Each structure stands twice: as structure tokens, then as C-alpha cells.
Amino acid sequence: MAFCNSALPSITCTGIFFWVKRGVFYSELAASWLWIIALGGVFLWATGPRRKRNLAAMPPVQRMRWIHGSIGVSLSVVLILVSITGLTWSKMGGARIDAARTAIGWTTPSVSLDLDRTAATGSGHEAHMAEPVSHAIREDRVDQLDAVLMASRQAGLDSPMIEIRLPKPGEAWMVREYDRSWPTQVDTIALSPDALQITSRADFAEFTLIPKLIRWGIDAHMGVLFGVVNQLLMAVVAGATMILIVYGYRIWWTKRPAAGAQPLSEAFNAMSAGARLVWLMLAILLGWAMPVFGISILGFVLADMLRWRLSQRRTSIS
Template sequence: MTANQLTATTPAPPASQSRTLRPLLLRLHFYAGVLIGPFLLIAAFTGLLYVFTPQLERVVHSQELFVTPAGAPQPLSQQITAAKAALPGATLVRVRPGATETDSTQIIFSRADLAPSHWLTAYVDPYTAQVRGTLETYGSSQATPIRTWLDELHRSLHLGDIGRLYSELAASWLWLVVLGGLILWWQRQRARRRRLLLVDRKLRGRRGLLSWHAVLGTWIALPLLFLSVTGLTWSEYGGESIAALRKALSWQTPTLSTSLSEHSAHGSHQQPTGTPGPDIGPDRVLATARQSGLDGPVEITLPAGAGKAYLVKQIKGSWPQKQDAMAVDPATAQPLETLRFQDFPLGAKLARWGIDGHMGVLFGLPNQLLLAAVCLTLITMILLGYRMWWHRRPTRDRFALGRPFPRGGWRAVHPVALAGLAVAAVLVMWQLPVFGVSLLGFLAVDLVLAWRARRRRALVVGGEELMRK
């Protein structure tokens, strides 16, 4: 390699590209694609595996989940008694009556040896009050073991908190990769707008790969942005920033108090609180909730102690969602307070819709099919991207990362725009720490490669001078 070739690795941006973001975006898109691509690939593949877990768990755990209707259902109190006998030493927490006549009743317990958000669930035949089986379940969705395993695979690769960094890294960069790619493709095709959404089948080689890569990315851009934002809400560090923002905007999900003293202060409870009192039981509580309009699948949370009320919540996640909740007096079965989903702040509704849409339950099978198509398309795009990199790979320097756009692209950006980008980058890095640390890592890698190129160039130039002497 000659000195002229080495010097050509870092030319100034051409005049035709002055005052444009394109050189900077090209270099950033390249690094993000090469270095973040593997994490996105894993997230897309594990997400694809998770998409159809509702159908999978119905097959794997059909014994526990489903029953054969036979007469009238037994009282919930009798079903709870059977579940307690099957799980001695566990503490009863909640009850989910079967949503349909073929669903078992889920009676949920806590136990000291379980991990956070993990429960022991007894599945009871509502017609015979016999326990059909017990499983360790997870989260508010009552995920069965098969769904829990795939969920943990997608979220953390079963590596705990350290593993969660992989999915947060993917979600933190996905939105930037998508937006950057859209801008680059729009600029490239601005003279041929009809080619923005159509693959040019006449192109071959790297240009043909680029056409497929960009067009596919354009078609799934909105779903990818949606998955990036909603994925960050579950992340360890970025999720804290999103939670703080929702709190500042008063967009938190409202909750009902189960304290009888608070309701008594509003005149809705006349019984003394703080000491054990009569308990009318879950059957009458369920009847009260049904009479008050809480239809569909519900979950009944039992009083956590003296002075506490029952809490009944709708748990229908598919559209149209039913997420109303009601506090019920354990002594009189009278409604104390009702919280309607229609009264939620907009931010809380968006969060609920976003979570259920990300999990594939908001619109049922169409939601699942869309997510599966997006995952497969993203996997294809990533593989096409690496194939393009292979076309441009260095043939003499096995340590180089392909041929990224030359350094110095930031000099082509207008100073005012550059200052704005710098401020925006700092704000994003502050709110998304994993993104910030990885971006600084990219810059460090780029600086090391630049130093290495300058050092080699100096050695080559020095060697040529010695040869001339």
C-alpha cells in the first residue's frame, strides 16, 4: 500500500457534499450496522421465537389451562380451598376465574423462595374443584414456564441483569439506525421518488443488495421505531428515564388504593378499620364486580391484611382493551371506588397499548403475524447489510472494518446544525446511558483506527524517503 493510498482513507468531504449530514450519517450508519447488527439480529430472532408463545403454551400446558365443561361451576371459595391443599406453605394472593367455560381457574400464590415477580399457580377445574396441576408463573400476564423461558431468552439471553444490556443496546440504537437509513435512502432517491418503496431489479452486485436493504427498511420503518420505543420502556437504564419522564408529565398509570381508612375518609366505609373483620369472600366480590360492569376476564386480589379491600381488575389485553378496576369492601361487598380505563391519562393508555402491541396480544393473530414479518424482514436486512460489507471488505488489511465513509464528515455539517446535533446527542446519551456509553466506544474505536492509519502512513512515508536517499 502506497502513501497516496493511505492518505486517501481520510480525505476531506467533497465540495458537492458541503453543508450536509450525509457524510456523517454514512459513517455512523456503517459503524452502527457492523457493530450493533449482531445484537439486533439476536433480538429479532429471539423475538420471532416469542411471538407465537400464546399458541405454544396452549399446547404445552393444555392440561393445566383447559377443562371440559360439566354442569355448574363450584364456588370460588371451594376452588381456593383445593388450591391451598395442593400448595401448603404458600400465601394466597390473587384469583383469576376462567374467562370462558373451557378455561381453568388460576389461583395464584407467593412463596419466599420465588424470584421477584414469580408466582406459584394452581390450575383448578371450576366444575369439580380439582387441581389439574401447578406451575411457576411469571409477571402480571401469568406467563407459563414455556413463555417465561422464551421471554427471558429475548430479554436477557438467560444471563440476568448483564444479559439485559444486549437488548437495551439493540433498542437504544434501532431508532437511530432506522432514521439514519431513511434519510440516506431518501437523499439517494430524491430524483426517483417512486423507487423509495420499489426494489430496482435491474441492479446487480452491491447496488442491488443496497436496493433490497433500503426498500425493506423503508417498509418496516414504523414498526421498527415502535419496537425500539416500547422495548426501551422495559430496559434497565433507559426505562428509568422513560418512567421519570412519564412522572414529570403526569402520565403514570393510575392505581386504586385498597386502604379502607382512605375510603372511610371519603364516607364510603363505615366499619372500623385496622382490626380483622367479616369477609364476604371472593364469590360475592366477583358478583359485585360483574354487576358494576367489569365483564370479561378479571383478576381478584385478596385483602393483604386487616383494613384492606378487595381489588378487582379487568385483564383483557386484546383490542378493545378492558382495564377497569374496582375496590370492594370485604365486609359489605359494596364498591368503594372504580377506576375506568377511559379516564387514564393519554400517556398511560399509550404505554398499555404499546406493551400489548410489542408482545403481540393487542390485535391477536394479525398482531402476531405483523411482528413475525417484521422480525424476518429485519433479519434479512441485517444479512444483506453484512453482505454489502463483504463486497467492500478490505483485501489487504484484515484488521480494518470494511470501508466506512472517510473521516471528517462532521466538517460538512453547518456549524449551527452541528451545535444542535451535539446538544441533542448529549441529551440522548444522558437519557439512554447504554446508548451513550456505546457511542463513546464507537468514537474511541474510530480514534484508535485513525491513529493507527496515521502511524502506518508515517512509517510508509519514512520508508520511501529512506529508499530515495
């Protein structure tokens, strides 16, 4: 049984949680850009020139581009899935996704622990709803843990990975499975404090398709869905991605723009009015859906304009 966050025990149950919280926006920044960069790379690869000579006969820069493109295209599907699943539990972008899922009706079912609300609305799946945060002290019912575990087994929770949460005043016990390896066992039930009768439950088998796909995607992302094979696959992807990044920077360095090169704003102004409108609306939409992405792209544009102005000033002085 677990008495802390079972999803990330090595983080939330240790002192480094303080530092992990500071890295939330960094990881969200990476997740926000990753799928865009992957799709952009696939587009450049698909529309670029085909290889017409052997790898050994290529000039060094062309060889680097071919290796970079081949690795990127091979990893693109996994990188996009990692990006999307990472965004679903990010702080700012994840909130937007949750709001969209709620509006569409793709929310993940949850149990109601509020005994008064459960009595008013009935038990079972009609009571699935998110619980408000309560800061009340949990009741001292440790002596009932074995009985609660037995009741949960009788209710069908047969996973060896079980988390039991003590009830707060006016609330039910919460018992949930957290075995996220295949086949997924994440059923949750609420039990009345005294009679240990089921007041609400959420069974994974009855989730709709989208919540199931999100659950499986996140677990695959974390390397727990298929055990060691999953972890080895993610390790290979991570290693190949680092090679991909190194080749990407090397290619950029050999082809880097000269000092005083045209800034993005001038390239944007050179487009047709229709193209500018499309790209502007797309940037606003993506910036709203992924706020960290929006802030970062605004920072890139401002930095590029500042770079150009400084370069122009140096040119005028000389």
C-alpha cells in the same frame, strides 16, 4: 383467575426469569438504537439517487442496496413503533419516560389499596395513585374469593380474564381485568376486605389518550392486541428485519473502510463549530433520556479511537 404475572406468564412463572433479567439491558439497547437507525435509513433512502435501471440490470452491490432500502422503508413505521413501545417498559429509559409522563400529567391511572389513605382522600378516581411496595404477608382470605369475584362482576368487571390479589393488613382487595386483546379490558377496582365495597377504581374508558395509546402500542408490540393477525404481522416484520440486517452487513462488508481509515473523532472535528455543538448537545440529550444508548455510543467512540491509534502505531512501526 391468575395468581402470577399475567403479562408474561411464560417468563415470570418459570425458571428462565433469572436469564431474562440479564437480557433487560440488551433489549433496551436494541430499542434505543432501533428508531434512530430506522430514521437514518429513511433519510438516506429519501436523499439518495433514484433507481434508473431494472433490478436485474443493476450491479450486485447496487441491487443489494435497493433491496435493503426498500425493505427498510417499508418496515420503518412498524420498527419505530416497536422501538418506542419497547422503551416505555425498559428499565433505564423507561424510568426517564415515566418521569416525563408524571411531569406532564400523562400517567396511567391506578387504584389505591391503602384503606387509611382512601378514607382520608375519598374513593373513586381522585384516589388513583401508584402504590408503595409492601412486603407484608397477605391475609388468608381464600374462602372469600368467590364473593370477591361476584362483587367485581357487579362492579362491571365482566372480562373472563380476572386477577384477584389477596389483601395485606390495612389494604384492600385488588381485582383487575387483563384482557389486552381488542377491545381492551383492563379495568381495576379495590374492594374493602370485609364489606367488599369499592374503595377505588381505574376504568380504561376514562384513561386519557396517551395512556391508552401506550397500552395499545405495548399490546400490539407483544402480539396480543389483534390476536393471530397481530402475531402473524409481527412474525413477518421479524423475518423481514432479519433479511434487512443480513443485507446491511453484506453492504457494509463490500464497502468496509480500509485499515487506518479516518476515525469518527476526525470526521467530527472537520465539521463547523455550530454543527459540532448541535450534534454534541443532541448526543448528550439522547444519552440522558436513554442511558443505555448513551453508554453504548460512548463505547463506540472509544473503540473507534482505539482502533485508529492501534492502526497508526502499526503504520509508524512498519
